[in-house]
Amino acid sequence: MPDTVPGSPPTRTTWSPPGMISPRPVTDLIWAHWRTRVLLSAIDLGVFAALSAGPLTADALRARLGVHPRPAADFFDALVALGLLERHADHYANAPASAEYLDPALPHTCIGPSLSAQCPGMADELTRLLRTGEALRRARDGRDFYAAVCADDRSVRAFQRDMTALSIGSARAIAEKFPWAGYRTLADIGCAEGALPAQILLAHPHLSATGFDLPAARTGFEQYTARLGLADRVTFTAGDFFHDDLPAADVLVFGHVLHNWPPEDRLRLLRRAHRALPEGGAVLIYETLIDDERRDNAIGLLLSLVMQLEVPGGSDYTGAECHRWLTAAGFTDPRTEHLDGPESMVVAVK
C-alpha cells in the first residue's frame, strides 16, 4: 500500500519523537488570520462605535448590531479574549485601546477605509509576487501609484485616513521622543492628512508646521488640522518633492515616504532635504524599519513585501541602510530610535 494519496505531498513515515516541540509557532499563525477576521467583522458590524457611548448588555449590543443570537456570545467573548472588549457582569465595554483607536468618529482612529478592504485582496497576490517579482499591474512606479490615488477626491481621502491609521502611534511617540524644545518649525514631506504634524503641534504649543504633499492632499489636510483646532498653526504647500523646492523649516520629516521609491530616489530626496535645511537643522525619517540583522521585526519585513506588491522599487529597509544614505547626503550623527510597535525613527543633523 502506498502511504500517500495520489496528488498529495509525501508523508514522512519515520521520525523520532523529539521531546515536546510545541506546534504553537505554526498554529498561532494559522489562527492569526481568524483574529484579524474577527476584528474586521467587529469593525464592519460597528461594535466599537456602538460601545463608544458606554457599556451595553449582550442583548442590547446584539440588538443594536443586528447580530444573530446563536453566534453572538462567542463573538463578543472572542473580542474579550482578544483584548478588544471588556466584560463586567453582563455588560460589554470597549477596552482602552479600542476606545482610543477603533471608534470611527475619532480623528486618530486606526480604522482606515481601504486598508481593511484592500489588505486581504493584496495578500492573495503574494504568491504571484514571489514567483514573478512583479508589483500589481496598476502601478509601474510610485508616480503611477499616487496618480491613481489622486484620481478622485474619495480615493485621496480614503488613502489619507489609512495613512493616519498607519502612523498615529508613531506620530504620538515622535511628539514625545524627539527634542522639539530645541526647534520652532517642522515640515512634514508627504504629509497626507497631517496626523504627524497635528500630534506634534498638540503636544508642543511653541511649534508651527508645514504640510507638503501633492495638490490633491490639500483639502484633507486642511479639514483634518482645522478639526483639531490647528488651522492657524499649519500651512499646506502643494508640490512634487522630486522637482519643487522643499519648504524651509528647522526639522524636515519623511514618514513612510522613502519606502515608496528605489534607493537612488531615497538618496535624491535626502540630498534635497539637506539643501533645504539650515545648519543645525534635523531630518527625521520614520518607517516600519527592518532591524539591522533582518530577523526580528517581522512586520517590517511583511510591510516590505506589501510595498513590493504595490510599487516597483518600493521596499522597506534597515536603520543601517538609512544611516548610509544620510551620510552620503551630507548629514551627520545619524541615530535610530524605537517608536511604538514595529516603527522606528532615524534622526540626523545638517
Ligand SMILES: C[S@@+](CC[C@H](N)C(=O)[O-])C[C@H]1O[C@@H](n2cnc3c(N)ncnc32)[C@H](O)[C@@H]1O
Ligand atoms: C505613504 S504616504 C505617507 C503619509 C504620511 N507621511 C504618513 O506617514 O502617514 C506618502 C505620501 O507622499 C505623498 N507623495 C507621493 N508622491 C509625492 C510627490 N512626488 N511629491 C509630494 N508628495 C508625494 C503622497 O501623496 C502621500 O501622502
